[in-house]
Amino acid sequence: MTDDRRPQARTAPRVLKIAMNGVTGRMGLRQHLLRSILPIRDEGGLQLADGSRVQLEPVLVGRNEAKLAELAERHKISAWTTDVDEVLADPSVDVFFDAALTTLRYDLLRRAIGAGKHVFTEKPTADTLDQAVDLARLARGAGITAGVVHDKVYLPGLIKLRRLVEEGFFGRMLSLRGEFGYWVFDGTTQPAQRPSWNYRAEDGGGIVTDMFCHWNYVLENVIGPVRSVTAKAVTHLPERRDEQGRPYAATADDAAYAIFECETPDGDRVIAQINSSWTVRVHRDELVEFQVDGTAGSAVAGLHRCVAQQRSQTPMPVWNPDLAPDGSKDQDFRAQWLEVPANARLDNGFRVQWEEFLRDLLAGRPHRYDLLSAARGVQLAQLGLASSAQRRTLDVPELAL
Incomplete structure (x- = not known):
């Protein structure tokens, strides 16, 4: 049976208006506005599977009027406000994004969902597990597309x-x-x-x-x-x-x-x-x-690099505290690992997830990292x-x- 509470497919608009709360903060500004939304906008919008594009129009939201005005002027953004209620009441706003204080997030997201906005948010989504689960239930019942930033798995x-x-x-x-x-x-x-x-x-x-x-x-x-x-x-x-x-x-x-x-x-x-x-x-x-260590191999991954060592290529170190490392191949442990290639162009992880979330929204389907996944993080x-x-x-x- 089809769950009619799930997001429904709709005709893609030519412009998607995104209210961005907390963009004067470090993460909201650098990763979400400057390295995600504005580059997509400046490249002509989000390209869809059929080749068409949907332009993004950010609306800056925050508490510091001077900072918002300066940021908007510098990046050619036409709309900004210190009034969250105004944004939530605006029917032309499609998405509410939050990267502001965690202590205020539950109330803001609850109100955004109640106003019928799609939501994309930083984490944690709430101060308590009950609140985080409540947000997930509200989003499911409202039939919106909701997503939480899980940036590291996109790196x-x-x-x-x-x-x-x-x-x-x-x-x-x-x-x-x-x-x-x-x-x-x-x-x-x-x-x-x-x-x-x-x-x-x-x-x-x-x-x-x-x-x-x-x-x-x-x-x-x-x-x-x-x-x-x-x-x-x-x-x-x-x-x-x-x-x-x-x-x-x-x-x-x-x-x-x-x-x-x-x-x-x-x-x-x-x-x-x-x-x-x-x-x-x-x-x-x-x-x-x-x-990560396994019976057949091991790997070490950071945000950008990943090196690996297979079982068949694993050396046999011998513990000898009387011999200082001499720089030989047998003792240069880092050199014994092989680089794992990207084999593809890997963009900024925040931008990649933004694009995936927006495509899910436009297609009327749930985002894989929804508010329930955020609740599991709060729980842990x-x-x-x-x-x-x-x-x-x-x-x-x-x-x-």
């Missing part, structure tokens, strides 16, 4: 890693190890490169809330659903300075050390260990790297914090609408 390194999974390169997958993070200055000698609210729990900050939403969809994409979590969340730097140089108590976690148990489509259990930190100095090729973050507080492993129940 070259993760695309290559996923291709190895689909080709059966790993044999039986055994484990995944991930390292993410960098040093975020505390504001005393150098200004912090992240906003201060990220380090205040009362404002929705914390690395678990921020990053476990990412790790959930990455693990689902590479291995399969997360079935349990064991986590330790800590605040290594208890005091920081805000944008005005004033000291404040850092009440949110700035590092998390977690073990996830995931299930493959074949029913195997794979252990994934991921360290996330804003208090670590980078000594790796990229800011985030994932190593909450369970991660609970695991840390209770000092025990917690199961991850399956979510359903």
Whole structure:
């Protein structure tokens, strides 16, 4: 039986108007406006399968009138507003996008869905799991196309890693190890490169809330659903300075050390260990790297590169603490891995997902990364914090609408 609550196909408009809330912030500006929507607009619009194009018309939404006006003038954008209600009441606005404060997101998305807008949003989608699931139910009932930003699986390194999974390169997958993070200055000698609210729990900050939403969809994409979590969340730097140089108590976690148990489509259990930190100095090729080990091969993927080593090409290292590395082929471990080629043009991951979401919208079909997938990310973050507080492993129940 056909579910008539699903998005319905409609005649593609020549112009798609997208209200973009939070574009004065770092992520909303750089990745979504400057590197996604504006390039598509400036190249003549989104090209569809039949060769036709649909132009995009952004409407900038935010709280700072001066910043919005300057941004609109600089990038030749005709419409901007500080009035969200005006945008939601405008029947010519097709899509509501949100990249503003997480603490305000649930209410904004709920109102946008109620106004009949398609929604595309950053994550987490809500402060609580109940709210995140409620959004998914509302979107399903409204018959709109809803999507959540899952940018990392659209990046070259993760695309290559996923291709190895689909080709059966790993044999039986055994484990995944991930390292993410960098040093975020505390504001005393150098200004912090992240906003201060990220380090205040009362404002929705914390690395678990921020990053476990990412790790959930990455693990689902590479291995399969997360079935349990064991986590330790800590605040290594208890005091920081805000944008005005004033000291404040850092009440949110700035590092998390977690073990996830995931299930493959074949029913195997794979252990994934991921360290996330804003208090670590980078000594790796990229800011985030994932190593997957299997019986038939291993691979290491970052955001852009991916290298692999097959079972038949695996050397036999011998542990000898009395011999220092001499630079020989036998001891140059990085040189023993082969680069995984892209074999295709791989554009900016945010833009690629925007294009996929908009094509789904225009075709009247659901987006594969919907608000329920976002709810699973919120669920994992909450369970991660609970695991840390209770000092025990917690199961991850399956979510359903």
